[in-house]
Amino acid sequence: MVKEKKIEQLDNSAVKLTITVEQDAVRSEYDTLLKEYARNAQIKGFRKGKVPPAVLERKFGESIRHEASQKSLENALRSVFDEIEEKPLPYCTPTLTDEPDFSMESDMTFAVTYDVFPEITIGEYDGIQVEEPQVSISKDDEKRELEQLQEQNAVVVEKENAAIKDGHIVTLNYQELNEDGTPTENTRREDFTFTVGSGYNLYQLDSDIAGLKKGDSKKITKTFAEDYEHSELAGQTRTIEVEITAVKEKDLPAIDDELAQDVSEKYETIDDLKKDIRNRLEKNLETRLRQIKVDQVMDTLVENSTIPVPASMLDAELENSWHRFVHQFRAAEDQVLQLLQMQGKTKDELLEEWRPAAEKNLKRSLITQKLIELEKIEVSDDELEEELKEQAEGSGTSLEELKEYFTKQGMMPYLKQDLQERKAQDALLAKAKIKKGKKSGYLDVVQPNQ
Known part of the structure; x- marks a missing residue:
């Protein structure tokens, strides 16, 4: 034919x-x-x-x-x-x-x-230079983690006659008022709760309600800056009427053996909890430092390799990113599109913003697959079993339950692929030249964008 x-x-x-x-x-x-x-x-x-x-x-x-x-x-x-x-x-x-x-x-x-699937010419990956930040976990880092657990186990108590101050948890009703003092349509909200001093409210009323008590009302007129974070209020003057319906405060527990036991039954003393916090911080730091080194090696390898990314592959990656983005909102796609429209954006504009990062991620993924092929990286049944065992221990489920779940969900091939990719990254790091970088704080490394 x-x-x-x-x-x-x-x-x-x-x-x-x-x-x-x-x-x-x-x-x-x-x-x-x-x-x-x-x-x-x-x-x-x-x-x-x-x-x-x-x-x-x-x-x-x-x-x-x-x-x-x-x-x-x-x-x-x-x-x-x-x-x-x-x-x-x-x-x-x-x-x-x-x-x-x-x-x-x-x-x-x-x-x-x-x-078609791209033909990749991978660059030299023996001896790539990597800089590793020098980080030590301080007593302040341990203290911060302990105080977060203390905060999580706090009891919220009602403060009937207390004047509002930073740290209080306030519940209020609010609405905007027109110039003639009548309520502005569709602006009323009831039982809105936030912590004073956090700024987590549309009008940033924290300092404006300081000193008020439960049952008090107040009309607040504010002019918002031209670069105000909520664009619908930027450069605007609004009058907001508030009514305080509740004032509460967190009663923090003492940092002692009782707190440790409240956090988990596996702790008997506060020292047990502190030791576990230290181990967790060390593990988090180890994971983050490894990722920093992997990122540096991969970035260098991407620059030194020839990786033609097909347009359809990039479009599919962007569409997957869009579906994940919509899923995060737990809303229908048309609702997310309306939300974007309110912010003056379209789906196409958002995808265009994501395009460089998506292309970079695709190149890294393609290089990793090429490395798996070149280095003949395999994952044995024993290695798969060990990974499942670690995940089971971390999630508090039995090994057999986790195996059954992964099998039913068809996730075993993905787990094996993930292990192959990690082994490929380990192979890269084993060939890299790692030198000491600058001294950095724990949070600066582990949570760089916070």
């Missing part, structure tokens, strides 16, 4: 496939369709199945030729894709670039373009 095929390499891991289909195959497809029309066509003046071919061709000829052309094209593509290595990516639909000139008197030639 296929008389000739030719593949041309294009930019960004795309190809152009040109196929010539034999005249006899095209004619056969046309004749087959004509017979089907003859069996099923109902034309006035003729019994079903008895319409002469010449009549059918006059009435349906163009439609039959178009359908025969499409079927010949599709059959040829399926046949060629079964033979060649340059198959289209799963999320890429071949695009017809040269329309076939359908004629039963000659061969039919057409061309399609599509993306």
Whole structure:
């Protein structure tokens, strides 16, 4: 059926496939369709199945030729894709670039373009220089973690006659007022709760309600800066009426054995809890330092390698990012789109902002897969079992329960892939030249964006 095929390499891991289909195959497809029309066509003046071919061709000829052309094209593509290595990516639909000139008197030639899996030329990865920050865990770091647990185990108590101050938990009703003092439509909100001093409220009323007590009301007029974080209020003057309905305060527990036991039954004394905090901080730091080194090695390798990223692959990655973004809101997609519109943005603009990071992540992923191939990295059943055991211990479930869950959810291949990628990263770090970096604080390294 296929008389000739030719593949041309294009930019960004795309190809152009040109196929010539034999005249006899095209004619056969046309004749087959004509017979089907003859069996099923109902034309006035003729019994079903008895319409002469010449009549059918006059009435349906163009439609039959178009359908025969499409079927010949599709059959040829399926046949060629079964033979060649340059198959289209799963999320890429071949695009017809040269329309076939359908004629039963000659061969039919057409061309399609599509993306294929990229051919990666990986750069030298032996001896890449990496700088590791020098971090020590201080007593203040341990104290901060302990105070967070103290905060989490605090009891909130009502303060009936207390004047509001920083740290109080306040519940209030509020609404905006028009210039004539009437309520502004759709601005009333009841039972809004926040911690004074946190700034976690639309109008940043923290200092404006200081000194008020439960039951007090107040009208507050504020002019917001031109660069105010909530754009709908930027440069605006608004009058807000507030009514305090509750004032509460956190009663912090003492840092003692009782607190440790409240945090978890596995602790008997406060020293047990402190020891566990120290171990957790050390583990978090170890994980973060490893990631910093991996990032440096991968960034260098991306720069030194040739990684053509197919457009369809990048588009699919961006669409996956969009779906994750929508999922975070726990709302319908149209609601998220409306929210973006209120902020003066569109989905396309957001995807364009994400594009550089998405392309970088794809290049890193492609390099990692190439490394797995080059280094012949495998994951044994014992290694898989050990990983499951660690995850089971960390999540407080039994090994058998976790195995059953991973198997039912079809997650075992993903776990194996994750282990392969980690082993590939370890192979990179083993070949890297690691030197001491500058001294840094724990939070600066572990939580750099906070």
